[in-house]
Amino acid sequence: MNAECEMRNVKPKKALGQHFLTDQNIARKIVEQLSPEVETVIEVGAGMGVLTQYMVDDIRDKFYVIEIDHESIDYLKAHFPTLGDHLVEGDFLKADLSRFGQGNMAIIGNFPYNISSQIFFQVLKYKEQVVEVVGMVQKEMAERMAAKEGSKTYGILSVLMQAWYDIDYLFTVHENVFNPPPKVKSAVIKMRRNAVTDLGCDEKLFVTIVKQAFNQRRKTLRNSLRTLLSPDIIADEVFNKRPEQLSVKEFIDLTNLIGNPSSTR
Numbered sequence: 205m206n207a208e209c210e211m212r213n214v215k216p217k218k219a220l221g222q223h224f225l226t227d228q229n230i231a232r233k234i235v236e237q238l239s240p241e242v243e244t245v246i247e248v249g250a251g252m253g254v255l256t257q258y259m260v261d262d263i264r265d266k267f268y269v270i271e272i273d274h275e276s277i278d279y280l281k282a283h284f285p286t287l288g289d290h291l292v293e294g295d296f297l298k299a300d301l302s303r304f305g306q307g308n309m310a311i312i313g314n315f316p317y318n319i320s321s322q323i324f325f326q327v328l329k330y331k332e333q334v335v336e337v338v339g340m341v342q343k344e345m346a347e348r349m350a351a352k353e354g355s356k357t358y359g360i361l362s363v364l365m366q367a368w369y370d371i372d373y374l375f376t377v378h379e380n381v382f383n384p385p386p387k388v389k390s391a392v393i394k395m396r397r398n399a400v401t402d403l404g405c406d407e408k409l410f411v412t413i414v415k416q417a418f419n420q421r422r423k424t425l426r427n428s429l430r431t432l433l434s435p436d437i438i439a440d441e442v443f444n445k446r447p448e449q450l451s452v453k454e455f456i457d458l459t460n461l462i463g464n465p466s467s468t469r
């Protein structure tokens with residue numbers, strides 16, 4: 205397929221975060237990150253198929269595309285007829301991923317940057333199935349996802365995703381390999397599901413604590429989490445810390461301290 209030639213006819217839609225990758229080597233390199241053993245691969249937002257073309261033949265039976273844009277769907281239908289009913293017009297954020305198979309699943313894509321956090325929250329919803337994510341996102345987002353405690357970019361997504369996934373920042377991608385070029389640099393990350401099946405704490409409370417602490421990240425935990433703390437634990441020295449100082453494990457311990465103060469002391 206001659207992607208560059210066809211590209212002139214398609215006007216990218218800003219509202220859908222459309223920045224089409226034009227570099228074939230990078231496209232191939234992204235697809236190569238997929239682990240062969242996964243049972244289902246879902247591409248989010250295929251656009252004009254620059255990644256699709258490297259999967260459609262090799263892994264056809266287990267490969268699905270979810271694309272929201274009708275024009276892109278028409279284009280993909282015309283250029284990749286073998287996709288058949290594996291090409292799904294719809295919103296990835298609302299999709300029921302279990303209908304694509306019950307086994308291990310990988311999500312791949314050059315994600316629409318305006319909804320990339322929501323894409324990761326959708327992944328988290330299906331964490332029992334989604335064992336791998338290979339995705340291009342805004343560089344800052346990639347850094348945040350992979351950041352460890354102590355780093356300025358460590359935040360809500362770092363903790364919530366790293367609780368369940370090992371995350372690697374693979375490589376940076378320059379803006380001039382997209383049409384139209386985004387205002388920011390991009391990066392490819394790979395996430396692999398870790399061995400955790402149970403966090404060992406109240407998982408809802410864990411999410412509440414992480415969000416509440418980072419929403420006021422300059423404050424000590426004693427201040428940001430005040431509404432959650434009972435008088436018998438408020439003096440604990442862990443609350444002198446700020447959220448970026450706590451590892452995932454320490455957030456879990458903190459959740460147990462707050463959730464069942466008597467049993468952990």
Ligand code: SAH
Binds near residue numbers: 295
């Ligand atoms: N993979 C292509 C296109 C990337 S641009 C490439 O690398 O060139 C992002 C794509 O995601 C666009 O095609 C856009 O239409 C699609 N998209 C945006 N929001 C979506 C959603 N909620 N669900 C599925 N696809 C979406």
